[in-house]
Amino acid sequence: MTRDRSDNRRRFTSYSNPRIIIRDGKLYTVSESRESIYGEDVEKRNGQYERHWEAKRNKLSGALISGLPDIQIRPGMNILYLGASFGTGTSHLSDLSLPGKVYAVELAYEPFLKLLELARSRTNVYPILDDANNPERYRPFVDRADLIYQDISQRNQVQIFLRNSELFPEARFAILVLKLRSITSSQSESKILEDSIKSISSYKIDNVVNLGKFHKGHYLVTMHR
Ligand SMILES: C[S@@+](CC[C@H](N)C(=O)[O-])C[C@H]1O[C@@H](n2cnc3c(N)ncnc32)[C@H](O)[C@@H]1O
Structure with missing residues (x-):
C-alpha cells in the first residue's frame, strides 16, 4: 500500500526527532557545532546551533517540505548511507542520528575526499570508498545498520538497494530515493515507479513522495520491516 502525500503540506508542526526544526516553512537540523559544511546558514537559537536544511539541496528535506509526515531517524540510530556524494545529506543525517554512526558509502574519489574532510569534524561519520553493488566488501566494517x-x-x-537490504537484515527502516529516468527512458514514470516498488518485497512501504517540486523526476520511498 503506497501513499503519495506530496500535496499534503506540513509546514507549521513538529517531527518526532527533536533535532528537526521547522520554522516559517524552512527546515533546520540541530547541530553540535556552529560549522557551516557546504555554505548553509547556521543560526544560534535558544542556546543551540541550527543548520538550514534546504529542500533543493537534499532529497530528504525536499520530501519533508513536500509533505512526508515524519522520518524514522532517531538519535542513536546507525545509518548506512549509499551514494553519500560530497556529504551534504550525510552532514544532516549526522546531526539527526548522533551518537549513532553514519556509514557513508561513495564510489567516486573526488566527493569521497570531501567525506573524509567531513569525518574530521564529525565524530559519527565513517566514509567508505566502495561500490554499493558489493555490500559484502563493506559489511565487515559496519557494526550495525538500523536504517x-x-x-x-x-x-x-x-537491485543495489535489494542487495544491501539482504546483507543488512538488521536494518528495520529504509529510505530509498528513486531517479526514475535513470532506470529506463522507454516507459512512463508511473509504470517505472510501480514496478520498482513492486520489486521491493523485503520491506513494507510507508510513504511514496513525489519530489518533483525540488528534484525533477525523483521520488522518495520510506519503508519498514
Ligand atoms: C545524487 S548523488 C547523492 C547526493 C547525496 N545524497 C546528497 O544529498 O548529498 C549520487 C551519488 O552516488 C554515487 N554513486 C553512483 N553509483 C554508486 C555506486 N554504485 N556505489 C556508491 N556510490 C555510487 C555517485 O558518485 C554520486 O556521488
Missing part, C-alpha cells in the same frame, strides 16, 4: 538511506541514480538502483 538504509540510498540516493544512487544508476540504472540498477533498485
